[in-house]
Amino acid sequence: MIIPWLRGFCNWQIAPLTWAMILTNIIIFIFTQDLARSPNSFGTSRDMLITGRLYQQYLGDDLEEKTEDQYILLGATGLRDPMFLGKALDLPLSGDEVAIAQWRVNASKFLEEFHNRSSYKFGLSTEGYRPLTWLTYQFMHAGWMHIFSNMLLFLIFGAALEVLVGSQLLVLIYLLSGIAGGIGFQYLGGHSLAPMVGASGALSGVMAAYSVLEKKRRVAFFYFLSPIRGYYGLIYLPTLLIFPLCFVADLAGYLATPPGMGGVAFTAHIGGAVFGTIFGLVLRLGQNHGVKYFQSRSGAQ
Amino acid sequence: MSVQDFSFLEAKDDAQFKIAAISDRILAFAFDVFLFSPLLHLSLSPLLKKIQIFYISAPESLELMMLSFVAVITLVLEIIILQTVFVTKWGGTPGKLFLKLRVVSYGYRSPNVSPTQAFIRSLLWVVEATLLFVPFVEVLSHIKRRALHDRGAETMVITLKTEGDPGPHFVERHFINRSLGIFALILGAWMVFALGKAYELSASGTFKKRELMNSDSLCSVVPEDSENRVDVALGLYLADAASEDCVLSEADFALWTGHEKQKPWAQLAMAMVHKDDKKLSNAYLDQVCGHAPESEACALAKNFAESLKSKELVPQFKHAKSLTARVLNILKAESRSDYVDLQENLKQLGEPGLEYFKIKHQLKLFWSQSQVEMARGLFTAGVLSLPKDDRVDLAAWLCLEELQRDCHAGVQAEACRENQDLVNSYRQQKQSIVESQVLWSWLKTRECRGSSEPLPMAFTNILEKRSGLRRLVEATRHDGQMDQMMRERVLGELAQKETGNIKRWAMLEWIKSAKQESSLEKIYEILAETNRQDLYWFENSLAAFRQAFALKKYELAVDFSDLVGDGHMVKHKLLKEQILALSEAGDLQRAKVLTIENKLSGAKVNRLPASHEGL
Numbered sequence: 029m030i031i032p033w034l035r036g037f038c039n040w041q042i043a044p045l046t047w048a049m050i051l052t053n054i055i056i057f058i059f060t061q062d063l064a065r066s067p068n069s070f071g072t073s074r075d076m077l078i079t080g081r082l083y084q085q086y087l088g089d090d091l092e093e094k095t096e097d098q099y100i101l102l103g104a105t106g107l108r109d110p111m112f113l114g115k116a117l118d119l120p121l122s123g124d125e126v127a128i129a130q131w132r133v134n135a136s137k138f139l140e141e142f143h144n145r146s147s148y149k150f151g152l153s154t155e156g157y158r159p160l161t162w163l164t165y166q167f168m169h170a171g172w173m174h175i176f177s178n179m180l181l182f183l184i185f186g187a188a189l190e191v192l193v194g195s196q197l198l199v200l201i202y203l204l205s206g207i208a209g210g211i212g213f214q215y216l217g218g219h220s221l222a223p224m225v226g227a228s229g230a231l232s233g234v235m236a237a238y239s240v241l242e243k244k245r246r247v248a249f250f251y252f253l254s255p256i257r258g259y260y261g262l263i264y265l266p267t268l269l270i271f272p273l274c275f276v277a278d279l280a281g282y283l284a285t286p287p288g289m290g291g292v293a294f295t296a297h298i299g300g301a302v303f304g305t306i307f308g309l310v311l312r313l314g315q316n317h318g319v320k321y322f323q324s325r326s327g328a329q
Numbered sequence: 330m331s332v333q334d335f336s337f338l339e340a341k342d343d344a345q346f347k348i349a350a351i352s353d354r355i356l357a358f359a360f361d362v363f364l365f366s367p368l369l370h371l372s373l374s375p376l377l378k379k380i381q382i383f384y385i386s387a388p389e390s391l392e393l394m395m396l397s398f399v400a401v402i403t404l405v406l407e408i409i410i411l412q413t414v415f416v417t418k419w420g421g422t423p424g425k426l427f428l429k430l431r432v433v434s435y436g437y438r439s440p441n442v443s444p445t446q447a448f449i450r451s452l453l454w455v456v457e458a459t460l461l462f463v464p465f466v467e468v469l470s471h472i473k474r475r476a477l478h479d480r481g482a483e484t485m486v487i488t489l490k491t492e493g494d495p496g497p498h499f500v501e502r503h504f505i506n507r508s509l510g511i512f513a514l515i516l517g518a519w520m521v522f523a524l525g526k527a528y529e530l531s532a533s534g535t536f537k538k539r540e541l542m543n544s545d546s547l548c549s550v551v552p553e554d555s556e557n558r559v560d561v562a563l564g565l566y567l568a569d570a571a572s573e574d575c576v577l578s579e580a581d582f583a584l585w586t587g588h589e590k591q592k593p594w595a596q597l598a599m600a601m602v603h604k605d606d607k608k609l610s611n612a613y614l615d616q617v618c619g620h621a622p623e624s625e626a627c628a629l630a631k632n633f634a635e636s637l638k639s640k641e642l643v644p645q646f647k648h649a650k651s652l653t654a655r656v657l658n659i660l661k662a663e664s665r666s667d668y669v670d671l672q673e674n675l676k677q678l679g680e681p682g683l684e685y686f687k688i689k690h691q692l693k694l695f696w697s698q699s700q701v702e703m704a705r706g707l708f709t710a711g712v713l714s715l716p717k718d719d720r721v722d723l724a725a726w727l728c729l730e731e732l733q734r735d736c737h738a739g740v741q742a743e744a745c746r747e748n749q750d751l752v753n754s755y756r757q758q759k760q761s762i763v764e765s766q767v768l769w770s771w772l773k774t775r776e777c778r779g780s781s782e783p784l785p786m787a788f789t790n791i792l793e794k795r796s797g798l799r800r801l802v803e804a805t806r807h808d809g810q811m812d813q814m815m816r817e818r819v820l821g822e823l824a825q826k827e828t829g830n831i832k833r834w835a836m837l838e839w840i841k842s843a844k845q846e847s848s849l850e851k852i853y854e855i856l857a858e859t860n861r862q863d864l865y866w867f868e869n870s871l872a873a874f875r876q877a878f879a880l881k882k883y884e885l886a887v888d889f890s891d892l893v894g895d896g897h898m899v900k901h902k903l904l905k906e907q908i909l910a911l912s913e914a915g916d917l918q919r920a921k922v923l924t925i926e927n928k929l930s931g932a933k934v935n936r937l938p939a940s941h942e943g944l
Binding site: 095098125129263269273276277286 | 350352356364366375378581585596613616
């Protein structure tokens with residue numbers, strides 16, 4: 029087990045805005061808990077199985093028989109395809125007519141329920157144009173593990189960046205990186221019915237900016253192999269190593285994931301990271317050329 | 330970082346090297362994984378993307394196999410190249426360099442590792458990794474912490490830190506070496522066994538059959554050469570010889586893969602399996618005749634739809650060709666106590682997988698024809714050779730019939746002894762019994778024996794799960810707390826609200842224990858309304874008549890006798906004997922008995938199951 033270590037970042041007075049944003053994210057998450065639940069009307073494996081079979085027909089597949097698990101997987105992919113669900117309700121589909129008729133009823137209920145969920149209302153989707161969601165999606169999370177991992181990393185890198193550039197710039201980097209992540213999701217990710225939620229795009233930007241500004245800094249990680257002495261402790265990894273690796277991992281994830289599949293928005297990470305890097309470089313350039321604002325920030329530290 | 334960093338290692342004596350600690354080596358490995366996995370992932374990403382697409386769209390395609398093979402080979406080559414280059418050029422992978430570890434030649438004049446050594450080392454490392462990293466455990470036991478890849482390449486891992494690893498304790502070394510030896514032995518034995526099995530399967534050509542059995546979309550109990558797989562699956566399902574999943578998988582396959590000929594059968598199967606959901610069942614039935622209005626499946630669907638509406642038994646399906654229709658005919662003949670038809674239909678049944686179904690019905694046929702010894706012989710010869718789970722139900726059924734026939738002699742019958750043995754075997758194996766019929770026949774055996782043996786723990790589970798059965802057992806306990814009025818009320822409720830066996834047993838117990846006139850009147854109403862072709866209707870009506878007579882409720886007895894007479898299921902002479910035997914000599918009563926006799930004289934048709942002749 030190896031996790032980033034919080035030493036030095038736990039004091040909220042050092043980075044009040046980072047803590048405030050974490051709190052905001054948690055409060056919003058608590059009030060939008062329905063994200064973690066599947067819509068009731070379309071949750072059975074039988075529904076997913078039929079969705080998979082129909083999606084196979086929709087794709088014009090050669091009707092090669094698959095295993096049940098593969099159909100369920102295909103069904104999950106089909107549900108993310110906004111074009112499919114929209115058309116499937118009217119398309120002439122062949123197979124078990126009774127099951128298809130029941131499926132159409134369930135699918136239309138699912139769509140109705142889906143449009144009433146917080147993830148759809150506040151999440152960023154490739155379906156339709158809703159400008160506010162470019163901001164709101166950054167404060168939404170899909171589950172406890174999602175928010176925990178994001179906020180843990182934000183606490184480390186957000187606090188470190190806040191100390192470096194101040195609260196105002198941190199907010200700016202966070203929001204603009206989130207928007208850049210949204211652009212990545214919209215233009216690189218392809219069409220998907222599943223809306224994007226989470227602070228990871230913004231977080232990638234924050235991490236990238238920090239890595240560019242503090243490339244020689246080392247971040248502490250706690251490792252635990254066994255309770256025997258020598259098998260646990262802290263290890264310090266250079267910032268310039270962590271960020272490029274994260275970027276490469278995201279790039280690999282993006283390139284390895286077929287369109288419409290996978291639960292991680294790699295494209296948003298890439299978008300956020302590109303913006304964060306550019307922003308960090310601009311800040312460095314500003315510092316090097318004695319821009320007044322950055323000088324005052326440096327003086328304040 | 331380069332080999333010059335450890336130029337002090339020029340010493341000839343290897344003993345001067347400080348052995349690297351295991352924790353450092355594990356951390357170095359974790360660091361390498363952290364560093365290289367994104368890069369390796371990136372290099373393989375186009376292949377991984379294609380693999381995922383093919384896994385969903387064409388899981389059995391050659392492309393998927395080729396892609397997977399190329400991905401694995403690429404990964405292995407990348408690992409070997411990276412390790413070889415880093416170890417040759419810098420004396421260790423980045424993780425090792427970060428933790429101040431170095432790979433050096435062991436037993437050579439120069440500590441520098443040659444490219445050949447580095448290549449062999451990484452090749453062996455990959456082999457060990459494919460064996461789930463188990464050979465790496467050797468670093469725990471080797472005195473110089475050298476696992477197979479280090480020994481094979483004549484290298485060792487040292488540390489540049491001030492303190493080295495002291496090496497394993499000899500007890501630790503001994504223990505790990507022995508454990509690895511045992512593991513190797515087990516692995517070797519398993520590989521020999523697996524190879525032998527694979528050889529046998531290949532030689533006998535049963536690979537394809539096993540593949541079919543493991544397939545999700547086909548049911549293994551349906552013979553491979555069946556022309557209409559769904560019909561066979563449905564027939565087997567109706568005969569309790571195939572599971573619901575089996576018939577559903579066959580039906581699903583036919584519906585979704587465009588097997589037009591089998592489609593009506595698949596829809597019929599869906600309707601029959603989902604018969605409890607009437608809306609869904611009817612939706613499937615509506616589809617059946619749309620595809621093939623002249624087919625046997627359509628006729629069966631109409632037949633089935635009729636039975637769903639009326640709850641009445643539908644007529645026999647004549648000239649049946651399909652297995653489903655033939656099995657249904659048997660079930661219908663049995664439920665109508667039409668043993669002539671049952672015998673005819675049983676003759677036509679020869680499909681594999683229906684042995685138990687045939688034996689079961691043949692045995693009931695013998696029993697109903699009063700061929701008691703034949704039935705007992707078939708039970709001993711045929712049923713006892715069946716698997717335990719198959720014979721449990723039948724042993725319990727036959728035992729109950731034996732007890733019904735003669736309470737005292739019945740307990741010594743083969744079926745009751747077998748039932749008792751099965752219960753004992755479940756008790757010894759601490760297994761739960763799930764068949765309510767087994768519990769009931771065990772209770773009735775105990776009652777006939779006059780024993781007070783406590784209820785075995787094996788029945789606890791079923792009593793907890795089935796509240797109806799639990800209430801029935803409580804209501805019929807002789808040492809129970811229920812008073813007569815409460816007992817009659819509970820039994821009456823069960824007889825009216827429950828279904829299946831519980832309803833039947835509760836009804837009989839209710840009739841036998843009824844003391845109140847209101848109970849007998851209610852029983853009369855129920856019997857008058859229920860299906861008179863039911864196998865147990867006569868048994869209940871006769872018992873009700875006897876109970877009314879014993880309680881000297883002669884008017885009700887007359888009503889019951891009318892009922893029995895109307896049902897045309899009685900040999901009236903026999904019943905008259907029963908009446909005379911039941912009556913106590915007395916002019917008034919005899920006069921009433923004669924009235925009943927006169928009423929019964931109108932009974933014409935003898936359809937009494939022969940098993941009741943001894944009543």
